[in-house]
Amino acid sequence: MSARALLRPVRGRLILAVALQALSSVSATGVLVAMAMIGDRLLAGAGAVCTIALAGAGAALLSVLCAAAAGALTHLADTGLQLRLRRQLASRLSRVPLSWYAGRGSGAVKKTVHDDVAALHHLVAHTVLDVTAVVVTPLAALVHLATVDPVLAALCVLPAVAGALLFRRAMANAGPQMAAYGRAATEINNAAVEFVDGIAVLKTFGRAGEAHHRYRRAADAFSDFFTTWAAGTTAVTTASQLVVTAPAVLLTVLAAAVPAVAAGVVTPGAVVAFVLLAPAVAAPVATIGRQTQALRTGLSAAGAVADVLRTPVRTPGTAEPDGTTIRLHDVGFGYADGVPVLSGLDLELPPGTVTALVGPSGAGKSTVARLIAGLHEVTTGRITVGGVDVRDLDPAVLHHTVGFVLQDVVLLRASVAENIALARPGATAAQIEAAARTARIHDRIAAAPGGYRAIVGTELVLSGGEAQRLSIARALLADPPVLILDEATAYADPHAEAEIQRALSALTAGRTMLVIAHRLAGIRHADRIVVLDAGRITEQGRHAGLLAAGGRYARMWRAQQLTPALEETA
The missing domain is CATH 1.20.1560.10 (ABC transporter type 1, transmembrane domain)
Known part of the structure; x- marks a missing residue:
């Protein structure tokens, strides 16, 4: 034009x-x-x-x-x-x-x-x-x-x-x-x-x-x-x-x-x-x-x-996924500067399982989450949901299937109810309140003037942990079969982290999960732990097996176990 x-x-x-x-x-x-x-x-x-x-x-x-x-x-x-x-x-x-x-x-x-x-x-x-x-x-x-x-x-x-x-x-x-x-x-x-x-x-x-x-x-x-x-x-x-x-x-x-x-x-x-x-x-x-x-x-x-x-847009696909299995096929990704972030990544998330993705900062963990959620497009390879390339899915279908709770919560300058019901605009007040109660944020909302009608950011100012729980309430209400948690407790204090973990327990039941975590203690019971380093998978398995292997995961585990001891003697 x-x-x-x-x-x-x-x-x-x-x-x-x-x-x-x-x-x-x-x-x-x-x-x-x-x-x-x-x-x-x-x-x-x-x-x-x-x-x-x-x-x-x-x-x-x-x-x-x-x-x-x-x-x-x-x-x-x-x-x-x-x-x-x-x-x-x-x-x-x-x-x-x-x-x-x-x-x-x-x-x-x-x-x-x-x-x-x-x-x-x-x-x-x-x-x-x-x-x-x-x-x-x-x-x-x-x-x-x-x-x-x-x-x-x-x-x-x-x-x-x-x-x-x-x-x-x-x-x-x-x-x-x-x-x-x-x-x-x-x-x-x-x-x-x-x-x-x-x-x-x-x-x-x-x-x-x-x-x-x-x-x-x-x-x-x-x-x-x-x-x-x-x-x-x-x-x-x-x-x-x-x-x-x-x-x-x-x-x-x-x-x-x-x-x-x-x-x-x-x-x-x-x-x-x-x-x-x-x-x-x-x-x-x-x-x-x-x-x-x-x-x-x-x-x-x-x-x-x-x-x-004139900016090109992706035409929404019409294909319907067959199931909720997520597969990454030889995925590569790089930003505009040309520096590769991911290379040759193959990964499968079977239905009903919990997969934990760990690794050092800059390894590409959050990038994987954003690629699966359709927030970025792969440079090479493909990602499928139910056998269908995410690029061939209608974004509405993709986001109804795959939900995510990110470490950086984005809240709209709108009412609390509108923020929670972002993925389900037709949700009733009872459904919104039920999601907030399960996410352990209802009491905070009810105590604010205006309650669920309060405007976030002006009439109701939330702490980082409270905003995270509101984001979890949003995901609960959306009720997606696949859920991605990207460092959901990264910025929370111990009390807020405990509240968030209780909210996450209600959120994760029966869903296919991809959990991106820095604190390894929270993911040791995952069905599979995948170690990512420099954009490649270097190890994968269960907690006990990875400790016995003595590789990168074992070193990360020992380092995190040593840190609290050093803090206590300091």
Whole structure:
């Protein structure tokens, strides 16, 4: 989709609005023409100016009405366009692969979805009409002046030409500069998001002063860039505006008109017409920079939105899984930087079994979980659920079959009930409460003002362990046959961990489980323990057998058994 195609749904309204604005500009020029004609009649000693005055008043009224109608049309077009684009963006972004997000900062996505769509308001609602007025008004004035005196009319054009040439010189390198401007603005957006998201962690480590460093660097870089750009163009830009000011234009015209009147070549009435209309011929050049910038910004925003709407999405499959057996077939995966994370991974999760995935940090454990849940796509190989490749499954079917509880809980700024019922929007209040009770979070919710209607994050602020239990309640209500637990107790204190473990006990009964754990004591009774290291499976078996083998798992176990003893003697 191109920027032009993006605006196609409102093209009809915009064309009509442009026509009305053009008529408004011509009518406004007609008011000045009427004034010039009245001046000419009065200077010539002729009467009967009432008809002209009435015509001028009618032209003024027509100009106001047409301008108002044009503005209403463009604002209606803008409202409809923004609603359509926001819906299209929401639909598209909900279906793009998560790898698309991995290559972009939150600020870049926010800039497109919010800032660029908002920038289209100025393009559609204002800039189109402003540019029309800038073009039509001087042309209408020039046409009339040419009928009065062609030589003086040609003289009126000289300041406009000079101003345009000077402005062109000032904007000679505008294309690359605007691209750099967009990159600098995106960097500020990214830095602002990072500042908000990371300040709590930096404060925890006593480095709050560094929280704003990237933002300051981005802001300083933007300031330096813009100052340098402006310094190189200010003199020429100022000159381009000065030569088209009313005093400069009138001085140019009167320098020729006064001697012409003295010589009897031009009538005083004709000079009145030039005094009134000549500034209108050149004045729009003073706004050409602002209008050009507005056009560039609007078209650039339209292009950015169009690029997102062109992002390929995965077409949902229609295949139905036969059972819930999950298999990883020679799976390989790497992020955009090309560094491999997983390589040659073969793994099977039989129905009704508990498989524990362990290994050092960075081994690829969480990546496996996200691949099975369809949050990323494999680079090589395939993952099947019930014999069907996850890429051929409808995401709704996949997520109904495979649920997950991640260590980093994401809660929506919505009611507690809506957060729990995320996977089952039609769940009853009794079902939501039952899931919360089983997850050991009901008492906390009931104690909050508003209870299950409280808005998470504002009316109800949850600790890490409480948020984790809310996430477990969500999974309980969804009731998937396959469940992935990724370090579900990683950030919990001992009391919260005990509560979470009790909630997980209710959640895991009768399900196929993949448990990703750092604390080995919690998974020693698993049906199978798989050791992952550097993206490959190095060991697998039951707890006792792996200890007897004396490999990586045994060393990890001994290290974790030794740590509490060292802490007690410290």
